[in-house]
Amino acid sequence: MSTQPTVILVHGAFADSASWNGVIADLTGRGFPVIAAANPLRGLAADAASVKALAQSVDGPVVLVGHSYGGAVISNAAVDQANVKALVYIAGFLPEQGESALELSNKFPGSTLGDTLRTVAQPDGNTDFYVRQELFRNQFAADVPADQAALMAATQRPVTEAALTEGSGAPAWHTVPAWSLIPTGDKNIPPAAQHFMAQRANATVVEVPDASHAVLVSQPATVATLIATAAA
Template identity: 60%
Template sequence: MFRRTVALAAALLAIVSVTTLGPGAAAASTPRPKPTIVLVHGAFADSSGWNGVTARLRRAGYPVVAAANPLRGVASDAAQVTALLESIRGPIVLVGHSYGGAVISRAAVGDRDVKALVYVAAFAPVAGESGADLSAKFPGSTLADTLRPVPLPGGGEDLYVDPTLFRRQFAADVPASDAALMAVAQRPITAAALAEDAVGPQAWQSVRSYFLVAGADRNIPPKVQQFMAQRAKGVVRLVPRASHAVFVSQPGITASFIQQAASKA
């Protein structure tokens, strides 16, 4: 008799559990897919600069795309990144370094799949501001003194950082041998792109934003980075002695900060 009572109670408990949890219980326990991390480099760099960050994000299970930023102009570069975003299914965390910040600020406008923006020593302009304008907002940028122009056949000019000055200007905390290779492989930006004003709404005005501030940046002064972060009401992390190439010199910190943003996506 006792055994029958126990068996009946167990059966009733099983029925109640199934009824309460319902058919969606298994689905509810399924973890959400991780967002795709899209990395956009800036001037004087290329997609390979993200390698250390990419490796860490992939080990953490994130899909990663490192976009090739043409560095020809904010509007045209943003259009290319927008096209790339449209090819990706599911949530996205969009990351920009330096000039790439201006590009992602425009590229993500109106894209509901972009759940967070991460600015890595990057520009976050408002309409009417250019990268050149922002760099000069507070003292500290020495970039102009290191630039070497190359005239283009159709008019205008490309800008390179003098290779002999590259490490001090761009990557002071990167090992000398690596910085030397970066100087050789640097991709130029047009002078027009650095002077091009942002137009229209910017994505950071409506999307949660995160700012990794490089505390020893000679391209975009730290005060400028902090000003943009405060204006955007963004989440901020300061890396005190980091150069402009913080994503190269501090890939662990950079990847961790991106994951922080992705965890809220």
């Protein structure tokens, strides 16, 4: 039985659990039990409840890791969850109570995501957002090989407009230690916004020069090393 904390990885919008594959391989090589959660991307409170239930099912300490919108999810999922020992944000949102992902991404200039989106109306009245496949690599994964970025574009999971505009509950980073990895070439969440959120949360920050929003795919060893540091 492993003595290491279990790492739960939470993907963000326009991605899926496979986006963590390189990170998973690295972490399991270091002896960490790993679970890549299937983030529903339907609504912040509901998504957080799903991840919280997963964390509650784990015996022993947990490190929650969130990419992009997944950062908002782990901020809410870890509230009153005693076995969560650390929060790690990978190009992620660290919202304060009442803030939404959309609000935070627009707080500082630099995001070009809005111009790349394709919308699909859903029968329940909600709207799904996708990144247009022909624009995906430049917007989301500029430092990922073209063939791999094309696969990511084709398999991306949509996020609802409701999820991106729903305000956060009181976040766990007020009481749980936080780490934030900030890719300076991020075109989805401006690095200035990520620094603002990380500083406010008193997070330990690691910058990755020129890396894209998909830094978990392009530089998995760097991401895994930060997670291992947070888990220590």
